[in-house]
Amino acid sequence: MVKLEYIKKQYPRTRRVHGNWYLSSYQYKFNVKRINQCLEHLRKGELVGLKCRSCNTVSFPPRLICPKCLKMPDQWVHLRETATVATFSGTYAKESGDTEPRPYPVVAIRQDGADTSWLANLPEGYDFFKVYVGMPLKIKWAEDKKGDFSDIEYYEPIEDPSIEMNKKEETEN
Amino acid sequence: MGVQPVIVSAGFSEHASKRSDVNMAELMNEAIEDALNKCNCTIDDIDCIINGNMAAFEGANIPELWMTDHIGAKNKPFLRVTTGGTTGGSVAIAAYYAVASGLYDTVLATAFEQQSCGSTTVGLSSVALGEVSIYLQLGYDYEKLRRNMGAGAAIGVGAYQAVNYMSRSHCTEEDLARVIVQNRHNAAKNWWTHLKMPNLTIEQVLDTPYISYPLRFGMVTPASDGSCAMIYTTEENAKKFTDTPVYVNGVASVSNETAIVTSEAGGVGQLDPCEQLGAKISAKLAYEQAGISFPEKEIDYAEVYSPFPNQELMWLERLGLFEENTAHIQYREGITATDGDLPVNCSGGVNSTNAIGASALERVAEAALQIMGKAGNQSPKEIHTAIGHGWGGALNLITLSVLADQPRRKYKGGI
Ligand SMILES: [Zn+2]
Numbered sequence: 001m002v003k004l005e006y007i008k009k010q011y012p013r014t015r016r017v018h019g020n021w022y023l024s025s026y027q028y029k030f031n032v033k034r035i036n037q038c039l040e041h042l043r044k045g046e047l048v049g050l051k052c053r054s055c056n057t058v059s060f061p062p063r064l065i066c067p068k069c070l071k072m073p074d075q076w077v078h079l080r081e082t083a084t085v086a087t088f089s090g091t092y093a094k095e096s097g098d099t100e101p102r103p104y105p106v107v108a109i110r111q112d113g114a115d116t117s118w119l120a121n122l123p124e125g126y127d128f129f130k131v132y133v134g135m136p137l138k139i140k141w142a143e144d145k146k147g148d149f150s151d152i153e154y155y156e157p158i159e160d161p162s163i164e165m166n167k168k169e170e171t172e173n
Numbered sequence: 174m175g176v177q178p179v180i181v182s183a184g185f186s187e188h189a190s191k192r193s194d195v196n197m198a199e200l201m202n203e204a205i206e207d208a209l210n211k212c213n214c215t216i217d218d219i220d221c222i223i224n225g226n227m228a229a230f231e232g233a234n235i236p237e238l239w240m241t242d243h244i245g246a247k248n249k250p251f252l253r254v255t256t257g258g259t260t261g262g263s264v265a266i267a268a269y270y271a272v273a274s275g276l277y278d279t280v281l282a283t284a285f286e287q288q289s290c291g292s293t294t295v296g297l298s299s300v301a302l303g304e305v306s307i308y309l310q311l312g313y314d315y316e317k318l319r320r321n322m323g324a325g326a327a328i329g330v331g332a333y334q335a336v337n338y339m340s341r342s343h344c345t346e347e348d349l350a351r352v353i354v355q356n357r358h359n360a361a362k363n364w365w366t367h368l369k370m371p372n373l374t375i376e377q378v379l380d381t382p383y384i385s386y387p388l389r390f391g392m393v394t395p396a397s398d399g400s401c402a403m404i405y406t407t408e409e410n411a412k413k414f415t416d417t418p419v420y421v422n423g424v425a426s427v428s429n430e431t432a433i434v435t436s437e438a439g440g441v442g443q444l445d446p447c448e449q450l451g452a453k454i455s456a457k458l459a460y461e462q463a464g465i466s467f468p469e470k471e472i473d474y475a476e477v478y479s480p481f482p483n484q485e486l487m488w489l490e491r492l493g494l495f496e497e498n499t500a501h502i503q504y505r506e507g508i509t510a511t512d513g514d515l516p517v518n519c520s521g522g523v524n525s526t527n528a529i530g531a532s533a534l535e536r537v538a539e540a541a542l543q544i545m546g547k548a549g550n551q552s553p554k555e556i557h558t559a560i561g562h563g564w565g566g567a568l569n570l571i572t573l574s575v576l577a578d579q580p581r582r583k584y585k586g587g588i
Binding site for chain 2: 004005006007008009011012013014016019021026028030031032034035039049057059060061062063064067068086087088089090091092093101103104106108110114115116117118119121128132133134146148149150151
């Protein structure tokens with residue numbers, strides 16, 4: 001591994017006392033009223049978002065409070081099964097079977113019909129270098145549904161006609 | 174409108190990955206001594222003390238109880254401020270308010286971090302553990318979440334911002350490396366910084382492996398031990414303390430929506446992590462207070478909070494100093510170098526030195542010192558107006574201080 005050298009000053013060690021800080025268990029409290037309703041729909045293979053009547057913003061997964069107008073959204077709307085990549089990155093990790101660290105794609109996607117993004121998964125082993133902002137995806141449902149986020153197995157990349165158009169424009173120029 | 178606050182001094186401790194010779198309190202004391210020595214002011218002149226650091230990173234909560242004696246806070250009004258990455262920026266704004274309100278004449282703003290004491294990972298996980306727990310509860314696969322969070326937490330949302338910034342502006346990895354090289358060269362000329370790399374080249378940066386695409390090992394901020402202190406006072410008092418007062422003409426602190434994850438596992442409203450509406454609003458508020466109508470022309474110097482190179486480009490655009498998607502071109506042309514038209518981060522920036530709690534205060538301090546002409550790596554350009562910016566974590570809190578060598582010309586609205 002390449003290491004970048006810098007001008008380093010050594011400071012003498014004077015005194016040091018060791019201490020430990022064991023993390024205790026915590027009781028986090030979350031209001032799952034809305035998200036549970038959404039998960040019930042997932043069990044049936046339906047995608048629903050929560051719409052704020054005041055500003056028409058649709059959140060998926062549903063949010064309890066609309067950050068724009070501080071109202072409680074309460075109108076369920078159906079969403080399409082397609083989505084687009086809003087942002088992505090690749091974590092370089094060495095997992096079982098890897099000899100070298102390789103990039104695992106992580107993506108935040110926007111479900112078509114919603115105005116928010118969330119962390120989603122691509123098919124296992126999908127080539128990171130093929131991911132781009134705006135890439136279209138389609139949902140792949142799990143075989144047996146449990147009524148939680150695992151019902152969406154992953155998002156399958158689908159054909160993107162605009163890629164071909166971009167290439168054509170480039171060659172014309 | 175209140176009293177016009179003035180900065181009379183700013184001091185630093187030496188920064189390093191392990192300041193094994195001092196503890197938190199002694200480290201903080203170093204910066205305060207430096208600040209007091211740089212102006213004609215003693216600890217007896219201080220009426221109020223404001224202190225901040227990022228909670229839990231040293232394994233000690235309420236650390237100010239421990240360091241009261243070392244920061245001269247005994248028998249004096251004291252206020253602790255902690256807002257994550259922007260702690261220093263919030264400390265600066267709290268000091269501004271303390272003077273502007275007329276409550277106190279002379280205020281000492283202090284911030285520190287000694288990351289070698291404890292575990293940054295534990296500190297960070299205490300921030301996000303709640304969200305992670307609910308994702309797992311709702312059936313999100315642990316292995317996949319670990320990866321997603323790995324990209325999110327380890328290097329902030331910097332990687333996501335970088336991907337979107339690069340996709341928008343068509344800047345290359347070489348452009349990112351160029352920002353790093355400029356910063357680390359600057360750091361080598363500044364006495365208190367951590368990563369001093371006078372001979373770093375773009376090729377060397379691009380030779381290091383990726384951590385999270387597109388950010389490489391050579392591009393990310395270090396974890397430093399260090400502290401910073403500043404003295405804020407009234408116009409009247411400033412005459413006693415120094416010949417080079419710096420006027421604080423506008424401050425703003427704006428929070429934006431979280432990026433990547435929200436509580437209750439809901440959707441995130443900020444689709445594009447490099448849009449940064451919060452920065453635009455804070456710039457508008459602070460410039461309005463300072464009477465700045467054309468930031469790109471009127472501001473001579475910028476200290477922006479950029480742990481990652483893409484952020485430096487992004488902030489300069491969002492704060493109105495360059496047109497959108499053009500910052501990387503300015504770097505290619507050397508506009509932002511120490512002797513350029515708009516010097517940026519002559520101190521070396523957060524990218525070379527990051528004592529988290531102190532980092533945002535150091536931005537304001539360096540901006541003030543550049544106006545005074547007393548900075549470690551002083552720009553040869555005459556600097557009249559400068560900005561010091563701070564950014565904090567997933568919550569996207571933006572702090573901004575606008576400084577000048579003249580009092581504000583006009584004032585309309587705002588705080
Ligand atoms: Zn709304």
